[in-house]
Amino acid sequence: MRILLWLLALFALAVGVSLAFGYNEGYVLIVLPPWRVELSLNFFIVLAVGGFLLGHVLLRLLSHTLRLPQAVRAFRERKRREKGARALREAVQQLFEGRYGHALKNAALSHAAHEAPALSALVAARAAHFLRDSRREEEWLKRAAEHDDEAHSARLMTEAELHVDARRFDAALEALDALQEGGGRHIAALRLALRVHRGLGRWDDVLKVARQLEKHRALTHDAAVPLKQRAHLENLRGREGDARALVAYWEAVPAEERRVPRLAAAAARALIAAGDGAAAQRIIEQQGETEWDSELADLYAECRGGDTLERIARGEKWLEKHPQDARLLLALGRLCREQQLWGKAQSYFEASLTVQPSQDAHVELATLFAQLGRSEESNQAYRSAAALCRQA
Numbered sequence: 001m002r003i004l005l006w007l008l009a010l011f012a013l014a015v016g017v018s019l020a021f022g023y024n025e026g027y028v029l030i031v032l033p034p035w036r037v038e039l040s041l042n043f044f045i046v047l048a049v050g051g052f053l054l055g056h057v058l059l060r061l062l063s064h065t066l067r068l069p070q071a072v073r074a075f076r077e078r079k080r081r082e083k084g085a086r087a088l089r090e091a092v093q094q095l096f097e098g099r100y101g102h103a104l105k106n107a108a109l110s111h112a113a114h115e116a117p118a119l120s121a122l123v124a125a126r127a128a129h130f131l132r133d134s135r136r137e138e139e140w141l142k143r144a145a146e147h148d149d150e151a152h153s154a155r156l157m158t159e160a161e162l163h164v165d166a167r168r169f170d171a172a173l174e175a176l177d178a179l180q181e182g183g184g185r186h187i188a189a190l191r192l193a194l195r196v197h198r199g200l201g202r203w204d205d206v207l208k209v210a211r212q213l214e215k216h217r218a219l220t221h222d223a224a225v226p227l228k229q230r231a232h233l234e235n236l237r238g239r240e241g242d243a244r245a246l247v248a249y250w251e252a253v254p255a256e257e258r259r260v261p262r263l264a265a266a267a268a269r270a271l272i273a274a275g276d277g278a279a280a281q282r283i284i285e286q287q288g289e290t291e292w293d294s295e296l297a298d299l300y301a302e303c304r305g306g307d308t309l310e311r312i313a314r315g316e317k318w319l320e321k322h323p324q325d326a327r328l329l330l331a332l333g334r335l336c337r338e339q340q341l342w343g344k345a346q347s348y349f350e351a352s353l354t355v356q357p358s359q360d361a362h363v364e365l366a367t368l369f370a371q372l373g374r375s376e377e378s379n380q381a382y383r384s385a386a387a388l389c390r391q392a
Contacts, residue, residue, distance in 0.1 A: 084113025084120075091123050103127040104136070111143065118147035122158050129162045137162065153179060160192050169199040187218045194227070203231040203238075225260070232263050236270050243276035250283065258286075261293030268299045277303035281311070288318055294327040301331035301338075308339045326356035330364065337368055359388045 030037040039047075091106035107124035111117050121144035128136035141162075144155045156179040163172035173196050179189055190213055197205040210227045213219035219227075232253060239245040250258070250267050258264065264287040271280035281303040284296045300315065315332045322328055333348030349365040352358070366381030 080113050081115060084110045084115025087113065088115050088120055088123070091120070091127070095123055095127055098130075100127040100130045104131065107140075116150075118144050118151035118155065121147070122151065122154060125158060125162065129165070134166075157189065157192075160189070160196075164192055164195050164199070167199065169196050172196045173200065187213070187216060190216075190218065201234070203234040206231040207235075228257055229260055229263055232257065233266050236263075236266050240270050241274055243271060243274035243279065246270050246274060247276065247279050250279075259290055261287060261291055261296065265293065265295045265299060268296065268303075272299065272302050272304075277305045281306055285314065288314075292318070292322060292325075294325055297325065297328040297331040301334040308335055311335055312339065312341075324355050326352045326358065326361070329355065330358070330361050333361075333364060333368075337364070337371075342368065342372060357384075357388060359385045362388065 030039070087106040088110035091103045091110060094100075094103035094106065104124050104127035107120050107127060111120035111124065121140045125137050125140035125144060128134075128140055141155070141159055144151065144158070148155060156175045160172045160175040160179070163169070163175065172192065176189060176193050176196065190209055194206060194209045194213065197203075197209060207228055210219065210224050210231070214221065214224040235249060236246065239249055246267065253263075264283050268280040268283045271277070271283070280299065284300050284303070287293070287296055288300075297315070297318070300311065303311070312332065312335045315328065315335065319325070319328055319332065329348050329352035333345045333352065336342075336345035336348060345368055346365070349361050349368065352361045353365070362381050362385035366378045366385065369375075369378035369381060
């Protein structure tokens with residue numbers, strides 16, 4: 001319908017022009033002595049319009065000819081950028097596909113074409129890293145650093161990640177520190193920092209970063225607990241022999257993190273070894289009120305100093321709640337023997353053996369019988385301990 005209307009309008013215009021030219025009897029006289037030219041007005045109009053159109057075409061051709069070198073340069077630049085962009089896309093895809101050799105080659109082509117040079121250099125560095133080509137990896141990281149205005153944080157994160165993967169923890173820490181100075185610390189950087197601090201044995205920093213990640217929900221509680229526990233254990237190990245430092249560290253540990261029985265047992269054991277049995281006793285008693293662990297019962301008997309009868313009384317209260325705990329029964333027997341409560345000590349040792357036969361309980365019972373001069377019973381207990389040892 002639209003084409004039909006245009007045709008009708010064109011025909012109407014042609015008819016109108018024909019009528020106008022048919023009734024036009026005017027002429028144009030051009031005088032240039034000694035010449036004179038007389039033209040009909042219709043022919044002059046046709047010449048003028050034709051001349052204008054011809055001049056316009058000639059001017060366009062001239063302009064296009066003059067712009068031809070610039071157009072060729074623009075065309076070549078456009079083709080170069082398209083080739084570079086295609087090479088970069090292929091390099092990223094090949095990197096994810098594990099085709100590291102091809103990824104490195106295409107990333108180099110993209111960089112040579114000046115297509116996102118910083119990103120191209122980082123892709124090439126990763127590909128070289130996976131190819132275990134440390135020389136080219138370092139070279140491409142240096143090239144990426146030349147374009148830090150484009151991808152400063154990306155370069156530092158890539159450097160840190162590659163250094164961590166190669167266990168170059170000191171270099172990774174330098175990159176992360178530089179990233180933090182630029183205000184670029186984020187969840188991914190914190191995860192890398194956690195691995196770096198673990199690799200360097202910086203357990204205070206491990207605790208700090210693990211708490212930050214847990215706070216931001218980037219680390220689940222179940223995943224954070226063993227990390228914090230390991231850090232606390234290493235920090236306690238680093239303070240072995242210094243009772244004052246151990247007590248100060250333990251008191252600085254948040255209450256929620258102190259409730260882990262294994263951690264409390266490690267702190268108590270370190271304090272016992274450092275000669276501060278009273279502090280170890282307090283830790284065990286506090287832990288015993290919140291979450292019970294049989295290992296703590298063993299250590300409770302090893303605490304030296306203080307009121308032994310009071311410890312026996314507390315242990316018997318625990319026994320009311322945990323009557324089938326063989327290690328608690330063994331610890332109570334040791335405490336009673338230390339206090340020379342021979343009958344109670346024997347009954348506790350025998351009760352421990354009834355619940356769970358153990359070499360330690362047989363040896364303690366044998367030692368008790370030897371102290372009481374009951375040699376035959378002592379020898380029998382030693383033989384029972386040896387029999388358990390052979391079975392193991």
